[in-house]
Amino acid sequence: MEHRFELGWIDYAILFIYFSFVIFVGWMLRRHMKDATAFLEAGRSMPAWVAGIAFISTSLGALDVMGMIGCGAKYGMMTFHFYWIGAIPAMVFLGIFMMPFYYGSKARSVPEYLSLRFDEKTRALNAVLFSVMTILVSGISMYAIAILTEELLGWSFYVALFLSAGVVLVYTYLGGLSSAIHNEVLQFFIVVAGLLPLVYLSMKDIGGWTGLKTNLGPVVASLPATHYAPDTWSTTWRYTATAAQNPMGIEWYGILLGLGFVLSFGYWCTDFLVIQRAMAANSIAAARNTPLIAAIPKMFTPFLVLPGVIAVWLMHSPAKGFSIADHGVNNYDLTIIMLMKHYLPPGLLGLGLTALLASFMSGMAGNISAFNTVWTYDIYEAYIRRPTGDRALDQSHYLRVARLTTIFAVAASIGAAGIALQFKNITDFMQAIFSMVNAPLFAVIFLGMFWKKATGHGAFAGLFSGLTAAILHHGLTRPSGSLSLFKGGWLHVVHTYPVELSQNFWCAIISCSTSAAVTILVSLATCHRKHKAELVGLVYSLTPRATSVDAAWYEQPTVLAVIVSATVIVLSIVFW
């Protein structure tokens, strides 16, 4: 295939140094892993900035990086919505309002919070769903990267699969969650260093910001079968009055409600993969600051999408000889790969490739460390072997279990990658399922934290019905032009959405509201099993407000929140 990279010795050297370093970090941490708390919760010892960078690094996985650059080409600067409206408000909300309960409750995981606030059945349902999803997602990203390295480097599928899985296994086995978090910080900087040269070169090529606007206009206006305004690709909110005016096929209220509220709050405020980073912080103040510090680099990630936007111009300038076609069809996932091939000389090309591999491994290690914690605490400790009361004995027992779980999780991910190889379309399906699990969970946790009358039966019924509603919605609708049953419509097609994205948005909105409505109704009909005193620290109205600690102004969550919000509003207006 013409996608093949030609790597020089310098590129392999960079790749090799990177692999050595991640293992070196795990090795440095191995002697700190004395008990299960250190291994699974990082001993609650991370400074806020480390936890904060790890917090956004988990959402910079290889699939996310490939996806976001591809979205840049597909939707233009409307992709920025995924960051500004689709992440910042939820991260601010998490830091200000929700983190005190997650961290302050002494729960070690999101399912454990559910058990403290509601009951065991709610916890068990969430823990099982979360474990299965995590393994599948980590397996699918392994599959994706193995396919990618096979195409790009000519390595065999299995060499790439076992090499990367082996490296992840070594460093998570040695250092547990601390190792995953520390490597995520390293990986974050590598991803930025690998992508920035691409931003610089593509912006220089198109002639800077003014060049971008003048060069993209004619390209966008000439797109076949659409009537987009020339500046559609270089604006964010301007063409969202009707769905037909923009390539996302969605109106402003769909963006606000679907992306800005349900999907983003469902992900950032309830997904244990990210929450776990904040829970590993060394104090409640650091835990609250974690998502707020993370929001600062997150606000500027959209600018890493710019090469994707510029790719549209390259594709339509025959003289540039740039194409993302794969067997005659545009494959947007290839955008970043082809951009690297187009612009980066040997040396920086190796760094770019290292960035992709780093982001892939960080996503996988994140999933594995989150799975470890949920499996060990919320399934094994809760239902298989209860603590004996002898703390030292328990801690060393659970540490051994957690270590074995790491090996099991990596092996199971390889198995899941094998399934993905058999059924290639499963990737789309799984990503849809993942948001189906998160959206109802957000409704339940939100009601649990801010409405003291929510009961265990209500929460369980809410989770269950929200999931059912999401699955039904998927079975009854499909994106226009899709024939694959993995994309929906496997029961009966009652509605067709213009694009996949709007199907996802509405799926989240429907499952979240179903879950909220059922939780409220069932809670009102059932009585409380928990005593008021048991809910202190878990519910907003029953918990005394934290008195302001004497921290420097830049360490105050509210100050950070105001700065972050104001900057995002200014950025949104500038790039309106």
Place this chain on the structure above:
Amino acid sequence: MIDIRYPIGLFFSIIGCLLFAYGISTMHNPGLYEKSLGVDVNIWAGLLIFLFGLVMLALSKGVREKQ
């Protein structure tokens, strides 16, 4: 627990050095930099990455001395 700035600093100063040296040694090979619009980006990126690595190392060392 370890100070992650130390390995980060080490990694980026090594990579920065490597890219910079490679950039210098291939300076007179214009064919190599046709892709990157004629700019020897390895030199510049290498330099910036090296400086970033040094800053990280300095920060981590400062912390260790204080303790």
